[in-house]
Amino acid sequence: MRSLLRENIGEALVGLAVVLLAIWFVLFAWDRTGGGRKAGAMEIAAIFPNASGVNVGTDVRVAGLKVGSVSALSLDPQSYQVKVNVALDPTVKLxxxxxxxxxxxxxxxxxxxxxxxxxxxxxxxxxxTITDTQGSMDLMALIGQFINRPAGGGDAGGADNAAAPTSTP
Incomplete structure (x- = not known):
């Protein structure tokens, strides 16, 4: 058995590296999806009219610094708005x-x-609960409005009309 291990030490080390990488990936995914929340995290809620792009594990930041993550999403049946539960670092006092x-x-x-x-x-x-919120912007709708707006939009008697040739028969 020892001679077999000595002959295949390179393959054994590569196998060990693969197993360690797989364990690291599982722990990373667990943390990013909200499974690895800090003990004693402060749970608050925020009501958004549109929460496109937000999932469990999405970062919560103050001044660009991560202070928490999204722990749950649900639809409010009365207002049809999204209730986002957030787990904040308990040391952050907002x-x-x-x-x-x-x-x-x-x-x-x-x-x-x-x-x-x-x-x-x-x-x-x-x-x-935080009610002073701004939902996500629909980028595709904004681009569509820009592309599909009428030519000379809102320019009453502007340059488009001045450049038109006039002819009298």
């Missing part, structure tokens, strides 16, 4: 009048929820 917006890192960047601290002296507590 004012009670803070607002939330769904935004992205750029045209092709990932989506995240950005909290903007308010000016209140009271802080958010576990179980509170």
């Amino acid at each position: 004012p009670a009048d803070s607002s939330a917006a769904i935004t992205s890192e750029g045209l092709l960047g990932s989506t995240f929820i950005a909290f903007t601290p308010g000016g209140s002296t009271a802080v958010l507590k576990s179980g509170d």
